[in-house]
Amino acid sequence: MPLHQPLTAVVLDIGQAYTKVGIAGEPAPRAIVPTVLKIHGHQDEPLLADIFETPKIDKKLLIRKLKTFFEYLYFKFLQVNPKNRRVIVCESFANPTVFRESIAEVLLIHFSAPSILFAPHHLLTSYTVAADTALVLDSSEYESVALPIIEGTPILWAWRSAPLAGRAIHRQIQTFIRAGGLMQTQDGNPVKITEDLPHSVIQDIRVKSCFVTEHGRAREIQAHKLAQWEAALKREKGVEAQISARRPTPPPDMVYPMGGQGRLMIPGLVREEAAEILFEQDNDRLSLPTLVLDSILKCPVDSRKALASNLVLSGGTSMLPGFSHRLLSELEDLVAIEERYKPLSECRFRIHSTPVRGNIVSWLGASIYASLDTFPHRSITKEYFIENKHRLPDWCVLDLQPPEFQPEKPAAMKSGRKSLPYLGSSGLRTSSRSSVGSVPRNSAAVSALAALRLAQAAKK
Template identity: 40%
Template sequence: MPLYEGIGLTEKQAVVIDIGAAYTKFGFAGESGPRCIVRTEIKCPETKQVKKVLNYSSEEELYDLLVEFIHVLYFRHLLVSPKDRRVVIVESLLCPTAFRETLAKVLFRHFEVSSILFVPSHLVSLCTLGVNTALVLDVGYVEAILIPVFEGVPVLHAWQAQPRAAEAVQSSLKASLLNINSEKEDFPESTIEDIKVRTCFVTSLTRATQLEAVDQPPDVVYREGGSEIVHIPGKVRETVYEVLFEQDNDQMSVSTMILDAIIKAIYFILSSDITTYHIKLAEWRETDNLPAEWLSVEV
């Protein structure tokens, strides 16, 4: 924790927790980055097997998993008492109500935190940029969610989502590598994820439309566990992310999501601007001091 915290001049920093389907980021408010990023999984108290926190069958099971998981976050990684600090939960606007309520119960009843603030992930991501309006695309592990934000307000009626994200990319990469490296029976998820991050990339639109005609990027040799060698062709490295831009059965892709969100958000933005214009126009008329530039505005 920061050195100046012990001086007693400021209130203790709040704990920020962002629980994702694959990874959880957590740390202290006011710092430039999270203290740690860990997998969202914990050893189940009943079966004693490692299980993903979001793979629960009932709210009672979710409660037990969250108790164990948050205990590890506080007492193994942050090394602070939950009672001493406020909590900020960064969540998706589409987060299930059952998960949100169960998480609040765990923090209030079991860990006795003083307060909890739930903030939308699409909105707070703009704080690092210093802007109030943006088109925010969150490509997570299970799904990609796009929500426009206008003047600090998420435009919910323009939200878009598709069930293709990092998990779909890893599944495509795994199938391609098993087809090429026929001697391998399977790849661990951690290995596939490491290969994806280290060797694969999103190509440009120009190259994507001419993948068969352009020169392929160089092949890569990946060492698994320091001994086994995995051959990764350049074509696989360049095309594995194309699954995000291919239309699914609902004719949805990342490209169509962006276009549809822009079209739907335009109506909200225009209606907001027109309402603001009429309010200001009425205010100026009441004071009989109407600026000349307002007279020339056409709505």
């Protein structure tokens, strides 16, 4: 065993609601913390509010926020010297360039990190299931994004996104509770809620009580809503009408304690119908299932079956109970019913079961990716960043190869494969095998590589 082993990289997955941070090669993140700034004596301030809620980003303010946030991560949870470890940042390819440049400036200039790599979390998610062709649906806090990965290459022209995620469920819960929620006070008397509940309370209710109902019950609920709407229109015209469809029996109610102030009565209807906004088509005929199907239709014909049979879910919203089963049922139903999806009638949909929870899937993929040690030319160093006046190159932002690695003839790049590790039918191919030995033996990366090697031996 060598006396000196290279230090593994730091992995940062800055999510819209939670940030995952840890060391590459370890089986799980060292910390999962809310993506907020904790200022002593003040209320927690969201870190990414300027990016998603304002049209123009103040870069200087964002750099100050990131510097405070990274100090909190490095010196409280990681407890490592940032000068000795390179950094891998899991991020969405749709993030603003100013956000990437701000992260690079803080890590390279203020923390003196040796290098930094921006890796798209959709591609990293596919590494956890050892699939070189997959469609990754990331349903997080603000939006859901579907992105196909074909032969290890993100197909950017086929990506689809919609604001159907955790915040949409949050607004539904708030609306339901404001309309018919009751608070049982300490003396036992129910009081109607007139004010909006805090964000942390709604988020806790969403995690602890809400679920995605099965496909058959959802159809009955939608038929009941349609019958209610038609009956209301008839009553406005002065015609007596009755609701023809019957709503199924709602699940049991839930009592949520409000920290000594009373108990909030959460009806079973709220628990079941809050997540229906993700699957009900709006006026543009858009929902999570149509997001997936539209993305597959944008891909080449010969790759559609492989994408449909390799669906991978990530993001905190995908962890709702019943989410994957409902999505699979909706996909099969839409392909059989709607004419626009007839080209996908021969596809067989299958959702991969990832080895970890949905909100840390991309983090584990980055940990495996870092352990392979095949991306030195894709990292941005401090010297490069300073010479280019604190600007990132296009091949870094768009996840393309740098110019010196581009082939002279297009035919030289087979199947659009890049210099990333290729996870194909023949197993895992890397340019360096010695780096795997530097990973702890009890790590998730070693377990994944061992499973791939066993599968390769079985095929031979």
